[in-house]
Amino acid sequence: MAHGEVRAVNTARVAEALADARSSGDALRLVSGGAWLDANRPVRASSRLELAENRGITAYEPGDLTITARAGTTLREVADTVGAARQWLPLDPYGTDHATVGAIVATGSSGPLATGYGTPRDMTLGCEFVSGSGLVVQAGGRVVKNVAGFDLVRLVTGSWGSLGAITEVTLRLRALPQRDVTIALPLDAGAGAAGIRSLAPLPAAAELLSPRLSERLGFGGVEVLLVRLTGSELAVNAQRSALAALGGAARDEEVDRWAALRAADDHAAAIVRISTLPSELPRTWKLACALTASFTGAWCSAQPVRGVVRLVFPKPGEGDLQWERDLAARLAALTSERMRAIFERLPAALWTTLAPSALGDGLSRGIKERFDPGSILNPGIWGEPA
Ligand SMILES: Cc1cc2nc3c(=O)[nH]c(=O)nc-3n(C[C@H](O)[C@H](O)[C@H](O)COP(=O)(O)OP(=O)(O)OC[C@H]3O[C@@H](n4cnc5c(N)ncnc54)[C@H](O)[C@@H]3O)c2cc1C
Incomplete structure (x- = not known):
């Protein structure tokens, strides 16, 4: 295969492109929408395999609440198809609905x-x-109750195209909720985090916004807990009363704050996620707010129910090496405080210094070797030695 770009519109073409890559040894960078390619990871591939044109719904069973779509189908296309039957896919990854499934x-x-x-x-x-070794693998099924066995679906989910090129996915849907309400509460992490975890049923979404993010999203620069309640009229009213008891003047939001929140980090140079015990969130939140406050324009948000804090650092001036050095030192100190940091995006030079290779253990290396023996798929994305 010549160096450059190959477009694959179906599974057979994907398999063909991978076979070419195996025989030429020319590694491939897998690309769908291209919005979040490798988060600056140092991927070593001379050619691109474009997968976005392999799109479209192949099966939709409203009665089963499942949909099967080719991998290049966008979230928007799925929403348009299932919305007509008053169903939805409650998945809102950071970015936009142009993201492919x-x-x-x-x-x-x-x-x-x-x-x-x-x-x-x-x-x-x-x-x-299609695995790097050339097998077309059908993993899992199209029904909610599935066969037992080694769960290849979970293995491939989150493998960043390092084991195979996904060509089709089957997703579980939900009925569209009768009510879908967004409320903003000016609460700090201490009161908000504990209160929101005791809400029954749990909210659909709850995000703490740091003062800088609150300012950016039009909440006036005070710490805010943004809550989304979905369900029947009865359930949402019960949740709303429980929220009122937490204190703070709750305000219903008319505009779609969630789309703005998801798109806020469009120009981020670094994004770090810290997972912590939900009960320890106020402490982690304090550290995250202090850290981001010391970098121009940086902010954080948190999901108190899951114990996840997200720190976002916008791009400084081009080639600002001092900024990179400061960030690396502060992030290294943070991770040594026994908090699990997951790097979502980093300046290219920092991947090797901050993020240990995910292929550091024998089991992970063995799986990669089995699925992609020629290392033709996104090589380097997990920090393999060059
Ligand atoms: C502003 C913004 C912020 C974001 N923030 C985050 C964030 O913090 N954390 C996060 O995880 N994501 C983040 N994303 C990514 C986003 O949530 C989706 O993962 C992404 O948009 C997927 O869409 P895409 O089609 O453009 O993917 P692409 O950019 O094309 O691909 C993303 C990765 O998946 C691989 N890949 C693509 N298609 C396939 C396939 N069919 N089979 C196997 N591998 C494949 C690619 O090789 C690449 O490594 C962000 C996106 C945007 C635009």
Whole structure:
């Protein structure tokens, strides 16, 4: 295969492109919408395999609440198809609804709705992928109750296209809620985090916004807890009363704050996610707010129910090496405080210094070797030695 770009419109073409790559040894960078390619990871591939044109719904069973779509289908297309039957896919990864379902499963990306509905791993019932070794694998199924066995769907979800090129996915849908309400409460992390976890049922989404993010999204620069309640009229009213008891003047939001929140980090140079015990969130939140406040324009948000804090650092001036050095030192100190940091995006030079290779253990290396023996798929994305 010549160096450059190959477009694959169906599974057979994907398999052909991978066979060419195996015989030429010319590694491939998998690309769908191209919005979040490798988060600056140092991928070593001379050619691109474009997968976005392999799109369209292949099966939709409203009665079963499942949909099967080719991997290049966007979230918007899924929403338009299932909305007509008053159903939805409660998945809102950071970015926009132009994201493709194949890439969302490949990256395991989720957003605010993960609080109430889970992550792609919870809603992907099955998928088809072409492994680097050339097998067309049908993993999982098209029904909610599935066969037991080694769960290849979960293995491929979040594998960042390093094991196979996903060609089709089957997703679990939900009925559109009768009510879908967004409320903003000016609460700090201490009161908000504990209160929101005791809400029954749990909210669909709950995000703490740091003062800078609150300013950016039009909440006046005070710490805010943004809550989304979905369900029947009765359930939403009960949740609303419980929220009122937490204190603070609750305000119903008319505009779609969630789309603005998801798109806020469009020009981020670094995004770090810290997972902590939900009960320890106020402490982690304090650290995250202090850290981001010391970098120009940086902010943080948190999902108190999941114990996840997200720190976002916008791009400074081009080639600002001092900024990179400061960031690296502060992030390294943060991770040594026994908090699990997951790097979502980093300046290219920092991947090797901050993020340990995900292929550091024998089991992970063995799986990669088995699925992609020629290392033709996104090589380097997990920080393999060059
Ligand atoms: C402003 C913004 C902020 C974002 N923030 C985050 C964030 O913080 N965390 C996060 O996880 N995501 C984030 N994303 C990514 C986003 O949530 C989706 O994962 C992404 O938009 C997927 O859409 P895409 O089709 O453009 O993917 P692409 O950019 O084309 O691909 C994303 C990755 O998936 C691989 N891939 C693509 N298609 C396939 C396939 N069919 N089979 C196997 N591998 C494939 C690619 O090789 C690449 O590594 C952000 C996106 C935007 C635009």
